[in-house]
Amino acid sequence: MTASDLPRNAGMPFDPAVVEAVRVNTPATLRRAATIPARRSVKKDHQAAWLARAVSMIDLTTLSGDDTPGRVRRLCAKALSPVRADLLEAIGLPDLTTGAVCVYHDMVPVAVEAVAGRIPVAAVSTGFPAGLSPFHLRLREIEESVAAGATEIDIVISRRHVLAGDWAALYDETAQMRAACRDAHMKAILATGELGTLKNVMKASMVTMMAGSDFIKTSTGKEAVNATLPVSLTMMRAIRAYDAAAGFKVGYKPAGGVSKAKDAITYLALLKEELGDRWLRPDLFRFGASSLLGDIERQLEHHVTGRYSSSHRHAIG
Numbered sequence: 001m002t003a004s005d006l007p008r009n010a011g012m013p014f015d016p017a018v019v020e021a022v023r024v025n026t027p028a029t030l031r032r033a034a035t036i037p038a039r040r041s042v043k044k045d046h047q048a049a050w051l052a053r054a055v056s057m058i059d060l061t062t063l064s065g066d067d068t069p070g071r072v073r074r075l076c077a078k079a080l081s082p083v084r085a086d087l088l089e090a091i092g093l094p095d096l097t098t099g100a101v102c103v104y105h106d107m108v109p110v111a112v113e114a115v116a117g118r119i120p121v122a123a124v125s126t127g128f129p130a131g132l133s134p135f136h137l138r139l140r141e142i143e144e145s146v147a148a149g150a151t152e153i154d155i156v157i158s159r160r161h162v163l164a165g166d167w168a169a170l171y172d173e174t175a176q177m178r179a180a181c182r183d184a185h186m187k188a189i190l191a192t193g194e195l196g197t198l199k200n201v202m203k204a205s206m207v208t209m210m211a212g213s214d215f216i217k218t219s220t221g222k223e224a225v226n227a228t229l230p231v232s233l234t235m236m237r238a239i240r241a242y243d244a245a246a247g248f249k250v251g252y253k254p255a256g257g258v259s260k261a262k263d264a265i266t267y268l269a270l271l272k273e274e275l276g277d278r279w280l281r282p283d284l285f286r287f288g289a290s291s292l293l294g295d296i297e298r299q300l301e302h303h304v305t306g307r308y309s310s311s312h313r314h315a316i317g
C-alpha cells in the first residue's frame with residue numbers, strides 16, 4: 001500500500017470551542033505514565049514478534065549536518081534489510097523492512113533512488129528543526145521535497161503560536177503546509193519539549209489535526225526533551241478525541257531518544273491500550289529513530305541465539 005492509497009485527513013474548520021474545551025489532568029497523566037514501563041504487558045515469548053512489528057514501524061532516520069549521499073545509501077540499504085536473514089528465518093518472518101526512511105530535503109533524491117519505491121521516503125521540512133525561516137520558503141521547501149519524490153513530509157510547527165495561545169494562526173499555517181504537501185502525507189512535529197504544558201500539547205494536537213495533519217509527531221529529536229510517555233499518552237488521547245469528533249484516525253509518531261528495544265515495547269503496549277490494535281500498523285504508527293533498530297536487532301539475536309553481538313548489551317528488563 002503506497003501513501004497515495006491511504007486515506008487522507010481532510011481536517012475540519014477551525015473551531016476555537018474545541019480548543020477551549022481541552023482539559024488535561026496532569027498529575028493523573030504523570031501517574032499513569034509512570035506505571036506503564038513496570039507492567040509486563042508483553043510476555044517474553046511474544047517479545048520477538050513485537051520487536052519485529054516495531055521494526056516495520058520505524059522511520060529510519062539520519063538528520064545530521066554531516067549527512068552524505070553515502071551515509072543515506074547505507075541507511076536505505078539497512079531500511080530495506082533491517083534484520084539478518086538467519087534471525088528472520090528463526091522467528092518465522094519471510095521478509096521485513098522499516099516503515100520508511102527520513103532525511104533532510106537535499107538527501108531526498110539519493111534516498112528515492114536507493115529505496116526504489118519499496119518503502120516511503122519522508123523529508124523533514126519547513127525549516128526543520130526550528131521552523132523559523134520565512135514562511136513562503138517553508139512552503140516552498142515542502143513543494144521541492146514532494147517534487148523530488150518524498151511521499152511523506154514531516155513539518156515543524158511555529159511553537160510561538162502555541163506559547164501565545166494563537167490557535168487560529170497555528171491552524172492557518174498548518175493548513176497551508178498541508179495544501180503544499182498535495183498528495184504527500186503530512187506529519188506535524190509539535191516539538192512538545194518546547195510547549196511548556198501537557199495542556200498546550202493537547203491543544204496543539206487538536207489544532208494540527210483539525211488543519212489536516214495525517215500524523216502528529218512529538219519532536220524533532222533536537223529539543224532538550226523529546227518523546228516521553230506522558231506526552232505520548234496526551235497525544236494519543238487527542239487522537240482518540242479527534243477520531244470521535246471527525247471520524248478520522250490520525251497516526252502517531254514518537255521521535256527523539258527512543259533508542260532501546262524495551263522502550264519500543266513500552267510505547268507499543270501504551271498504543272494498544274490507548275488506541276487499540278488498529279494503530280499497531282505502519283500506516284498509523286511510526287517511531288522516529290536513528291539508533292533503535294540497532295538495539296532491536298541485538299535483542300532479536302539474543303532471542304534466537306542466546307548471545308549478544310556485543311558484551312555491553314543487557315536483556316530487556
Ligand SMILES: O=C[C@H](O)COP(=O)(O)O
Pocket residue numbers: 061063102219220221222255256257258259287288289290291292
Ligand atoms: O525523527 C527523528 C528524530 O530526530 C530521531 O531522533 P533520535 O536520533 O534520537 O532517534
